[in-house]
Amino acid sequence: MSVVSDLPAKRRGPSLSDRRARLNELSSRHRSWSILVGMAIVGAVLPLIVQFPPFTLAQAPNAWIDGFTNAGVFVLLALGLNLVVGVAGLLDLGYAAFFAIGAYTYAYVASPFGNSILGIDILNALGGPNNAGIIFWPMLLVGAGVAALFGVLLGAPTLRLRGDYLAIVTLGFGEIVPLVFLNSDRITNGTNGIGGLARPALPILGGFSGIDPWPYYLTALALVTVVMMFCYRLIESRIGRAWEAIREDELAAAANGINTVVAKLLAFALGASTAGIAGVFNASKLVTVSPDQFGFVVSFTILAMVVLGGMGNFWGVAVGAFVIYTINNVLLKTLNQFFDSAGIPILRDVDFIQLQFLLYGLALVAMMLLRPEGLFPNSRRRRELHTAITESEQDELGSVAGTTEEDLPQ
Amino acid sequence: MTAVPATSDAGHASPRVGLGGVLRIVLPILLLIGTYEYMGPEQFVNALTRGAIYALIALGYTMVYGIIELINFAHGDMFMVGAFVSLSFLSFLGFTGAITDIGLLAVVLLATFVVSMVVMGVIGVLIERFAYKPLRRAPRLAPLITAIGVSFILQNVVQLFYGPYQTNSPKIFPDTWFIEIAGARIPVLSLFIIAVAVGLMIALQLFIGRTRLGRSMRATAADRDAAALMGVNINRTIAITFLIGSALAGAAGVVNGLQYGVATFNDGFQAGLKAFTAAVLGGIGNTVGAALGGFIIGFIEVIAVVAGYGRWGPAIVFGTLVIVLVFRPAGLLGQQLGERA
Numbered sequence: 001m002s003v004v005s006d007l008p009a010k011r012r013g014p015s016l017s018d019r020r021a022r023l024n025e026l027s028s029r030h031r032s033w034s035i036l037v038g039m040a041i042v043g044a045v046l047p048l049i050v051q052f053p054p055f056t057l058a059q060a061p062n063a064w065i066d067g068f069t070n071a072g073v074f075v076l077l078a079l080g081l082n083l084v085v086g087v088a089g090l091l092d093l094g095y096a097a098f099f100a101i102g103a104y105t106y107a108y109v110a111s112p113f114g115n116s117i118l119g120i121d122i123l124n125a126l127g128g129p130n131n132a133g134i135i136f137w138p139m140l141l142v143g144a145g146v147a148a149l150f151g152v153l154l155g156a157p158t159l160r161l162r163g164d165y166l167a168i169v170t171l172g173f174g175e176i177v178p179l180v181f182l183n184s185d186r187i188t189n190g191t192n193g194i195g196g197l198a199r200p201a202l203p204i205l206g207g208f209s210g211i212d213p214w215p216y217y218l219t220a221l222a223l224v225t226v227v228m229m230f231c232y233r234l235i236e237s238r239i240g241r242a243w244e245a246i247r248e249d250e251l252a253a254a255a256n257g258i259n260t261v262v263a264k265l266l267a268f269a270l271g272a273s274t275a276g277i278a279g280v281f282n283a284s285k286l287v288t289v290s291p292d293q294f295g296f297v298v299s300f301t302i303l304a305m306v307v308l309g310g311m312g313n314f315w316g317v318a319v320g321a322f323v324i325y326t327i328n329n330v331l332l333k334t335l336n337q338f339f340d341s342a343g344i345p346i347l348r349d350v351d352f353i354q355l356q357f358l359l360y361g362l363a364l365v366a367m368m369l370l371r372p373e374g375l376f377p378n379s380r381r382r383r384e385l386h387t388a389i390t391e392s393e394q395d396e397l398g399s400v401a402g403t404t405e406e407d408l409p410q
Numbered sequence: 411m412t413a414v415p416a417t418s419d420a421g422h423a424s425p426r427v428g429l430g431g432v433l434r435i436v437l438p439i440l441l442l443i444g445t446y447e448y449m450g451p452e453q454f455v456n457a458l459t460r461g462a463i464y465a466l467i468a469l470g471y472t473m474v475y476g477i478i479e480l481i482n483f484a485h486g487d488m489f490m491v492g493a494f495v496s497l498s499f500l501s502f503l504g505f506t507g508a509i510t511d512i513g514l515l516a517v518v519l520l521a522t523f524v525v526s527m528v529v530m531g532v533i534g535v536l537i538e539r540f541a542y543k544p545l546r547r548a549p550r551l552a553p554l555i556t557a558i559g560v561s562f563i564l565q566n567v568v569q570l571f572y573g574p575y576q577t578n579s580p581k582i583f584p585d586t587w588f589i590e591i592a593g594a595r596i597p598v599l600s601l602f603i604i605a606v607a608v609g610l611m612i613a614l615q616l617f618i619g620r621t622r623l624g625r626s627m628r629a630t631a632a633d634r635d636a637a638a639l640m641g642v643n644i645n646r647t648i649a650i651t652f653l654i655g656s657a658l659a660g661a662a663g664v665v666n667g668l669q670y671g672v673a674t675f676n677d678g679f680q681a682g683l684k685a686f687t688a689a690v691l692g693g694i695g696n697t698v699g700a701a702l703g704g705f706i707i708g709f710i711e712v713i714a715v716v717a718g719y720g721r722w723g724p725a726i727v728f729g730t731l732v733i734v735l736v737f738r739p740a741g742l743l744g745q746q747l748g749e750r751a
Contacts (some may be wrong), residue, residue, distance in 0.1 A: 089549075091551055093558075157732070158732065161735055161739060164479075164480075168481060168686060168690070168735075169732055172683065172728030172729075172731050176725045179725045183721055300562070303555070307555055354574070357566050358570070360562055361559045361563035361566060364559030365556050365559035365560060368545060368555050368559070369545070369556070372548065
């Protein structure tokens with residue numbers, strides 16, 4: 001009796017859990033679309049909420065939008081580094097070098113100084129600095145290509161080394177690249193860098209301006225969306241699975257027929273190319289490039305974003321990058337201003353912006369000890385990190401002869 | 411994991427005496443003579459002094475890597491903290507300039523070395539205990555990232571106390587003392603630094619080679635689990651490795667303050683990178699190699715300065731690192747502590 005009477009009740013309409021399941025299924029079948037829709041929503045909501053307090057108390061809406069654009073650059077960088085560190089498990093500590101290479105690539109093509117070095121007057125050929133910005137769009141691809149080329153050049157000899165050597169070589173590379181830009185005065189203008197870059201331009205709408213943050217904001221949004229779709233498709237593809245296999249056990253991956261050198265090179269090159277895109281965009285926004293924009297601090301900041309966001313999970317990494325950038329550049333600055341104006345004795349003298357790296361350091365250590373998978377973890381990565389730690393705990397209890405570290409994912 | 415007998419002296423086993431063997435001895439000597447002729451005695455001693463500092467730092471890298479296979483990124487910053495500990499200690503005692511009384515100088519120097527080395531040793535052990543030990547069996551990336559975090563913590567804590575600019579370190583060793591060797595004026599300070607560094611290296615070598623603790627260190631490096639089964643206290647051995655490595659970094663910090671008279675919160679980054687290069691150059695895990703590598707890096711840097719490419723110095727050093735890793739990842743002397751490439 002009761003069974004029969006229950007049936008019509010269920011047919012009345014899909015329950016909440018049914019709907020959620022259908023939504024999940026839909027979004028997993030059309031992940032690219034869901035990224036597109038998700039980013040469109042985020043992109044629309046962000047400028048809206050900053051029109052109201054408490055956001056307007058910190059800074060004007062346009063300053064927020066400009067800040068979001070800069071955050072977008074770091075999201076791009078974090079997404080690229082995530083492919084290398086999070087997905088393929090290769091620790092790259094000189095990632096800012098590729099950012100620098102992308103930026104200088106654009107600078108050579110889109111500035112009077114750069115053109116004089118190249119010996120081709122690209123700016124005037126395209127109708128002067130105001131119209132030449134059209135070159136920005138193809139330069140995104142060129143910048144990506146040049147950065148990828150350098151990624152391969154650096155990776156080819158070093159990727160057959162074990163992981164931690166790679167970390168040191170990339171660290172050295174990250175130091176050398178800004179040094180080369182700094183010391184090769186005649187072709188890079190040394191400390192002063194290259195200025196007067198053309199701002200991007202669109203065929204009908206004309207050039208971007210330094211005052212209106214919207215064109216840059218929308219461009220950054222589009223770039224992040226495209227790169228996210230690429231990341232997703234890569235991670236879910238054959239090569240993405242190869243990367244994860246290498247990360248978890250390189251020997252086993254090689255034994256299963258994965259060409260580990262090629263796969264690692266690809267990860268390196270694709271990660272580098274994302275940094276190249278970010279470099280071109282950032283250069284076109286700042287209209288100047290100089291060696292001091294690309295120090296170790298930048299590489300480290302991006303790494304912190306990837307680790308805190310959750311290595312391997314590109315949504316987590318993107319959110320991590322966005323949040324960290326905003327905390328650094330808005331919250332800490334606001335705290336400074338607040339305590340300065342409030343005149344609270346000790347806090348007034350603390351420079352919170354100076355503290356940010358101390359916070360990064362503490363966060364990284366705490367994260368690795370307590371929650372190595374990051375705030376928004378990738379599920380497989382979490383399992384991997386947690387098995388290893390549980391085994392270490394067992395080990396401390398006394399079962400010494402059990403597993404050795406060679407048995408564990410490296 | 412291939413186990414190496416803990417007492418193996420693989421480096422000295424039956425040297426092949428042939429053309430290669432002769433070249434291996436003659437070539438370095440010729441190189442050294444050539445370098446001396448090129449640089450002149452003053453710069454030669456300068457290179458040795460720099461090299462001694464790098465070598466002291468490199469020892470810490472190589473020992474820690476040998477025993478737990480961790481590139482301790484924070485080690486360069488330990489050197490920097492050591493420099494700050496020593497300058498704070500000297501300022502606390504009220505010394506600001508050169509001490510010309512030899513007796514007093516000796517006492518103050520000894521006290522500074524002891525204080526800096528003990529403080530750094532303790533800090534090193536604490537860092538190992540709280541930051542690295544819980545991750546000993548975690549995937550490689552985890553302790554590496556932790557080490558980077560520790561590095562930033564050290565730098566920024568120092569920056570918090572001493573500010574972002576250079577801090578003067580009292581040059582208590584008179585830089586007006588010179589001795590004439592072969593017609594060149596050589597600062598006594600340089601000779602003192604080289605002597606201290608070489609003395610510490612010999613002491614370390616004796617410790618690792620001749621004592622019970624040194625033997626447990628070699629055993630742990632060769633095969634941790636087997637060593638544990640043989641009754642070696644692994645945790646204590648690793649802690650002692652950190653203690654010694656960090657104490658050597660502390661000594662390097664003292665020496666650096668005496669030589670250059672300034673310290674900055676981010677000194678440790680480049681110095682650490684160069685010292686790491688030295689450790690890799692000599693063969694990571696090998697303490698003799700690290701010392702040798704340190705001196706080689708010192709020479710490379712000073713040669714770059716003499717040749718007029720001083721500002722390319724770091725690039726040349728890192729270039730060397732890349733070349734060594736590509737063509738001879740085991741380094742010049744290969745491995746002695748453990749057998750992992």
